[in-house]
Amino acid sequence: MKTPSGNMYQLRLSAQWGRKTIGLGSDRFFALNLALEVDESIEECRTKGKDVEIDSLKELVKSRRETTPPRVLKIVEKDDLAILWDNYVTFHRSKGAWEETYVLTHIKTVGSLVGKCPYQKLENKQEIVRWLFDDPKRSPATSKNRLKLIVAAIDWASKQGQISRHWGIEYRDLLESISIKTCQSPNDEDESNIEIFSVKEVYQILEALKTDCFSRFKGKHSQYYKYVYFCWLTGCRPSEAIALKWENVDLSKNNIKFCEGRVNASGQIIEK
Structure with missing residues (x-):
């Protein structure tokens, strides 16, 4: 009017x-x-x-x-899983709740799954679960972790009033009902029994890198010799070695300070 x-x-x-x-x-x-x-x-x-x-x-x-102030609520199709997921991600990113590496790995991966899912109606929860777990490229444990994030988005939307509260409760109950059985192969070793490289073996590996004795092309392995040697001597993570700056190295005191990291997340270099 x-x-x-x-x-x-x-x-x-x-x-x-x-x-x-x-x-x-x-x-x-x-x-x-x-x-x-x-x-x-x-x-x-x-x-x-x-x-x-x-x-x-x-x-x-x-x-x-x-x-409720104007424009706080968002228009949401109650049965559209993709819209619920987008609202969930937008809200948490605006609050700075996630690190960029987490967004580019876990959130981006689940977002891609949600977009590809042929079942977008919340009523089809059994079909959504079956579709997630039927992919042979993912282990059952990985599929459940993906489902956890999807359920978190649905539960959040129900608490925000975007959808009925019963959806959040139903999906949480569904998630808890899924039990993942892990079978350990007889050949699998317990972590406490893992044998680390001996000093002699480490030097053999370093020598192989240095001389390219196992490399098909000259220079393919030797370029990593100093990098691997440095990581072994200091015990630092690869991401810490890559991000190391001269300002954190004190040669007079033989002291190195590892306080930064640089990782590749889905093709993007993230420093933290």
Whole structure:
């Protein structure tokens, strides 16, 4: 409805008692979300066999308009998993909750899976789980870890009021019901029994790198000799060795300070 001060949005309800109107305010996005919430309330009453009271609906809208600033709520298709995931990622990235390496590895990977998933309706939870776990390229443990992030997004959306709360509860219960059995092969060794290289073996490896005795092309292995030697002598991580700066090296005291790292995350170099 157009007014001298701008557009005003209304919700019109038709029933046996006639047409009723509820004012939703001037913000289009907020009004649409209020309309969705009223629709859910009516559907809930209908499912439970209760009468729909217009005064109760007006009170619901009034309370939301008083407590929720405009444009806080986002329009969400309740059955669209991809939109829920995008909202979840956007919110947490805006809050700085994740490191960039985590986003470029775990979040990006799961986002790609969500986009490819042929089942986008939340009602198809069994099909979503089956699709995740049927991929032979992923181990069951990896598939469950991917599902954990998807469930976290659904649970977050339900707590934010973007979808009904029961979805978050149902998916959390589903996740807890999935048990991953890990079978250890007889040939697998316990971590406590792993045999590390002896000093003699380390020098043999270094000599092989230095002389390129196992390299098909000259220079292919020898270029890593000093790098591997340095990592072995200091015990530092590869990412720490790559990020090391001269300002953190004190030759007079034979002291090296490792305080930075540089890693390759999905083709992007991240320093931390």
